[in-house]
Amino acid sequence: MGKTILGIAGYYHDAAAALVHDGEIVAAAQEERFTRRKHDPSFPVNAINYCLEEGFVDAADLDAIVFYDNPLLTFDRVVQNACAGARHGDAAGARDLFVQAAGAVLGDKIWVNEHVRQTLGTPGRAGRVLFAEHHMAHAASAFYPAPFDSAAVLTIDGVGEWATTTLGTGHGRKLELFAEIDYPHSLGLLYSAFTSFCGFKVNSGEYKLMGLAPYGRPRYAGRIREHLIDVRTDGSYRLDMNYFGWLDGMAMPGPRFADLFDGPARQPETPITRREMDLAASIQQVTEEIVLRTARHLRRLSGERNLVLAGGVALNCVANGKLAAAGIFDDIWIQPAAGDAGGA
Incomplete structure (x- = not known):
């Protein structure tokens, strides 16, 4: 029996979800289609629910949940970006940039597991969310x-x-x-x-x-x-x-x-x-x-x-x-x- 995987994208722009079973795409949807907010970046609750319903899949039956980005590597870039700005002499600008960018990373992406639990409950066999590098x-x-x-x-x-x-x-x-x-x-x-x-x-x-x-x-x-x-x-x-x-x-x-x-x-x-x-x-x-x-x-x-x-x-x-x-x-x-x- 093939694996059933839920893919998630979000928190930057164009949030979406996709359901794959045994290597075949069962359903895929962008969050903006449900919220009517163009390029909606929020956690794709509606898109996830649509995909599960379309595939007749219960969250407890998912074998894996995968997020499309690695938040820790993104945070590494944010930190080094701020340091580079400070080295160029704009300490105040670098600090503001770090606060804004780090808030986006630490405030949302780092809590993907928690948002998944809030949306799906305990995701059964899937356990914790896996993270793929963006590219x-x-x-x-x-x-x-x-x-x-x-x-x-x-x-x-x-x-x-x-x-x-x-x-x-x-x-x-x-x-x-x-x-x-x-x-x-x-x-x-x-x-x-x-x-x-x-x-x-x-x-x-x-x-x-x-x-x-x-x-x-x-x-x-x-x-x-x-x-x-x-x-x-x-x-x-x-x-x-x-x-x-x-x-x-x-x-x-x-x-x-x-x-x-x-x-x-x-x-x-x-x-x-x-x-x-x-x-x-x-x-x-x-x-x-x-x-x-x-x-x-x-x-x-x-x-x-x-x-x-x-x-x-x-x-x-x-x-x-x-x-x-x-x-x-x-x-x-x-x-x-x-x-x-x-x-x-």
């Missing part, structure tokens, strides 16, 4: 439902614990991630910085930036490559953190963004100008270049003919279209819920 959850969500027995695996997002980009392979039941790029260097956070600078909400408005891109010209792409990100031929990259605020404050783009891109950030709900269209076109072009270079490198490393994708950047369907058209891989499968909800 492994993304990778699993992409490889195991895909129609391939063997594939290269690419995950790209803002950040999960430390990793922001991972490369790996899947063979049968085995999934291995063998290379990664770590925070603070992140293609997802770079794209979100431009989302914020153009007046859209981070972790929500990135699709608007992608949709705005074809109305502009990539006239800022050279500045992005010269000042913001150093991209190697294999797709690996490093950001110049002097332009970004997530090491020493909560702002996505740092103050120097305004000097580099012809004036202050657009305020939300104000008219969109030619500059924002051109900024969108520029960061979209750079993102596509990085995705293509990384995919070519992964094809060389893995020798695989198929590719699976997940992580928030895999929601960039324009980049995905360029990747498919490039013919680097024979076939591509993209997790439909490529963002954090799919991590469940």
